[in-house]
Amino acid sequence: MVKYISKRLLLLVFTLFLVVTATFFLMQVMPGTPFNNPKLTPDMLAQLNKAYGLDLPVWQQYLHYLANAFTGDFGTSFQYQNQSVGMLIGQRLPVSAQLGAQALVVGVIAGLFMGAASARNKNNKIDGTLGIISTLGISVPSFILGIILVYLFGFKWALFPVSGWGDSFSETILPTLALAVSPAAVTTRFVRSEMIEVLSSDYVQLAKAKGLSDKEIVNKHAYRNSMIPVLTLIGPMAANLLTGSVLIENIFSIPGIGQQFVTSIPSKDFPVIMGTTIVYAMMLMVMILITDILTAVVDPRVRLR
Amino acid sequence: MSEVLKVENLHVDFNTYAGKVKAIRDVSFSLEKGETLAIVGESGSGKSVTTKTLMGLNAKNAEISEGSQLLFKGQNLLDLKESEWQKIRGNEIAMIFQDPMTSLDPTMKIGMQIAEPLMKHQKLSKEAALKRALALMEGVGIPAAAEHIDDYPHQWSGGMRQRAVIAIALAADPEILIADEPTTALDVTIQAQILKLMKDIQQQTDNAIIFITHDLGVVAGMADRVAVMYAGKIVEYGTVDEIFFNPQHPYTWGLLNSMPTTDTQSGGLQAIPGTPPDLLEPPKGDAFAARNQYALAIDRQEEPPFFKVSETHYAATWLLDERAPKVTPPIPIQNRWAHWAQLKGNEA
Numbered sequence: 001m002v003k004y005i006s007k008r009l010l011l012l013v014f015t016l017f018l019v020v021t022a023t024f025f026l027m028q029v030m031p032g033t034p035f036n037n038p039k040l041t042p043d044m045l046a047q048l049n050k051a052y053g054l055d056l057p058v059w060q061q062y063l064h065y066l067a068n069a070f071t072g073d074f075g076t077s078f079q080y081q082n083q084s085v086g087m088l089i090g091q092r093l094p095v096s097a098q099l100g101a102q103a104l105v106v107g108v109i110a111g112l113f114m115g116a117a118s119a120r121n122k123n124n125k126i127d128g129t130l131g132i133i134s135t136l137g138i139s140v141p142s143f144i145l146g147i148i149l150v151y152l153f154g155f156k157w158a159l160f161p162v163s164g165w166g167d168s169f170s171e172t173i174l175p176t177l178a179l180a181v182s183p184a185a186v187t188t189r190f191v192r193s194e195m196i197e198v199l200s201s202d203y204v205q206l207a208k209a210k211g212l213s214d215k216e217i218v219n220k221h222a223y224r225n226s227m228i229p230v231l232t233l234i235g236p237m238a239a240n241l242l243t244g245s246v247l248i249e250n251i252f253s254i255p256g257i258g259q260q261f262v263t264s265i266p267s268k269d270f271p272v273i274m275g276t277t278i279v280y281a282m283m284l285m286v287m288i289l290i291t292d293i294l295t296a297v298v299d300p301r302v303r304l305r
Numbered sequence: 306m307s308e309v310l311k312v313e314n315l316h317v318d319f320n321t322y323a324g325k326v327k328a329i330r331d332v333s334f335s336l337e338k339g340e341t342l343a344i345v346g347e348s349g350s351g352k353s354v355t356t357k358t359l360m361g362l363n364a365k366n367a368e369i370s371e372g373s374q375l376l377f378k379g380q381n382l383l384d385l386k387e388s389e390w391q392k393i394r395g396n397e398i399a400m401i402f403q404d405p406m407t408s409l410d411p412t413m414k415i416g417m418q419i420a421e422p423l424m425k426h427q428k429l430s431k432e433a434a435l436k437r438a439l440a441l442m443e444g445v446g447i448p449a450a451a452e453h454i455d456d457y458p459h460q461w462s463g464g465m466r467q468r469a470v471i472a473i474a475l476a477a478d479p480e481i482l483i484a485d486e487p488t489t490a491l492d493v494t495i496q497a498q499i500l501k502l503m504k505d506i507q508q509q510t511d512n513a514i515i516f517i518t519h520d521l522g523v524v525a526g527m528a529d530r531v532a533v534m535y536a537g538k539i540v541e542y543g544t545v546d547e548i549f550f551n552p553q554h555p556y557t558w559g560l561l562n563s564m565p566t567t568d569t570q571s572g573g574l575q576a577i578p579g580t581p582p583d584l585l586e587p588p589k590g591d592a593f594a595a596r597n598q599y600a601l602a603i604d605r606q607e608e609p610p611f612f613k614v615s616e617t618h619y620a621a622t623w624l625l626d627e628r629a630p631k632v633t634p635p636i637p638i639q640n641r642w643a644h645w646a647q648l649k650g651n652e653a
Binding site (some may be wrong): 216220221228266271298301 | 344360370388390391392393394395396399401402407410411412413421422425426457459473474599637645
């Protein structure tokens with residue numbers, strides 16, 4: 001196990017290196033420059049380029065970046081003056097990660113319950129209703145749901161604050177719900193189809209023949225077996241949620257990293273693009289590693305080598 | 306001998322989009338303590354539906370007609386609520402499933418799977434149940450059971466897994482053990498081991514076994530009595546010797562002729578022509594008439610009642626009616642009859 005994890009971590013570093021390299025050179029292909037204020041004179045531009053090292057040949061820039069990144073220096077944002085990328089991400093990532101983690105927990109737990117309820121009531125009214133709910137949850141964009149939630153719970157019934165972050169837990173409730181709907185819906189559909197298959201398996205028949213009740217069968221046999229494929233779904237889902245959502249963060253005025261992700265690209269804020277890409281890639285790989293480990297824990301047939 | 310189970314006038318229909326499939330059409334039999342009753346017949350004859358009905362495990366679209374009775378310890382199982390069924394299943398009536406490769410939960414330790422019915426029915430603690438599970442594993446011949454109690458199913462071979470499935474069925478010491486083709490999925494040498502194991506266990510526990518199979522070779526070695534099923538009905542039943550050496554129903558003849566024996570000469574195996582009838586609309590008269598070269602005119606008109614051959618042997622064929630013409634069965638059956646006459650002669 002330890003050997004397996006260290007092997008995977010090594011692989012992770014190597015993959016990260018590839019991601020950094022690919023992103024770095026792709027950025028250079030983008031037309032335009034980070035400094036496109038029409039008031040800048042050519043002299044001032046040259047000065048700026050020199051200050052940020054953009055006058056050097058690309059391969060030198062690349063080596064510099066690598067060397068600095070290795071020592072933990074990811075550069076300074078072009079867009080937000082004097083803010084180091086490390087600081088920017090360090091301040092904003094925890095906010096997005098908290099929101100994402102809350103949404104992940106709520107979404108996956110709701111999905112597990114609704115999926116199992118759907119499967120156990122296959123083709124009757126409960127299944128039909130949950131089917132409609134999960135289809136809506138997948139097809140309605142989260143920002144529309146966010147706006148509806150704000151209107152109902154924030155404005156009409158005034159139960160929760162409609163925006164802000166960091167003052168109280170109640171501020172996090174509406175964005176968490178808005179963000180959790182889609183993962184809940186996806187998980188519901190996945191768990192439903194898995195569990196329907198498991199419930200018709202021979203070993204569930206045998207469990208029935210042992211005299212177990214339906215509830216015992218679902219809890220002791222069906223959940224565990226349905227979870228195996230569901231885990232593969234949750235890994236990338238977690239990476240996505242933990243790295244922030246532009247729309248939700250905008251609607252609820254949350255100082256998360258999601259916005260950085262997007263605005264850094266059109267403004268060609270190279271250091272921030274690199275930094276957020278690294279964060280995202282790392283998050284994804286770590287989550288996939290965790291799901292692989294969890295899969296081995298749940299399914300004894302999987303051996304990690 | 307005491308009777309543990311009496312099935313009377315069992316009718317099971319399945320409601321499908323195409324209509325009502327009459328899967329079990331008036332089946333009656335009884336089961337004595339310590340005996341093995343084999344139910345034989347080809348696929349679709351209703352063997353498995355019969356056993357599922359005995360376990361209360363039929364699909365939701367099954368409909369059991371009123372007047373059907375499953376008497377177990379004086380109570381009609383068909384009146385039970387689901388929660389009462391759960392006290393019977395795995396406790397008083399247990400089942401051995403067909404395919405050991407898919408019958409065990411792949412994510413649960415085998416010892417735990419054997420302990421589960423004990424915790425449920427005998428309210429044993431986990432430790433006590435696992436201790437008993439270990440004894441059961443030893444009882445079904447799993448070598449070094451203590452080392453393997455925490456194994457998962459994928460670590461075991463098919464034969465070993467079937468032993469575990471048997472241990473699960475035996476866990477709560479059931480009165481009736483239903484074995485639904487328990488050796489079909491195993492290779493022949495393992496089959497023999499598993500059959501011997503079941504025989505040995507029966508001698509120790511004196512439980513009754515209902516053995517479902519389409520393999521007559523297995524029946525000969527296992528069963529005390531045999532019921533032959535066709536198209537949702539029992540067409541002939543008797544002791545194992547009566548069925549093998551004095552068969553009366555043309556369908557039983559067909560089954561026996563399609564089974565190889567040591568005397569079978571090359572080209573001697575006879576298949577039964579045709580296919581079983583559609584049970585959406587069972588044919589009028591004898592369901593086997595269309596495939597039966599010995600069918601009489603009345604077979605297509607009226608269903609034959611059971612004719613008594615001996616105290617223990619009955620067959621539902623018009624050939625046994627005193628007005629029926631005497632027919633000559635196929636030569637292998639004549640040989641069997643000759644053997645039977647010899648047996649009877651020796652007894653006398």
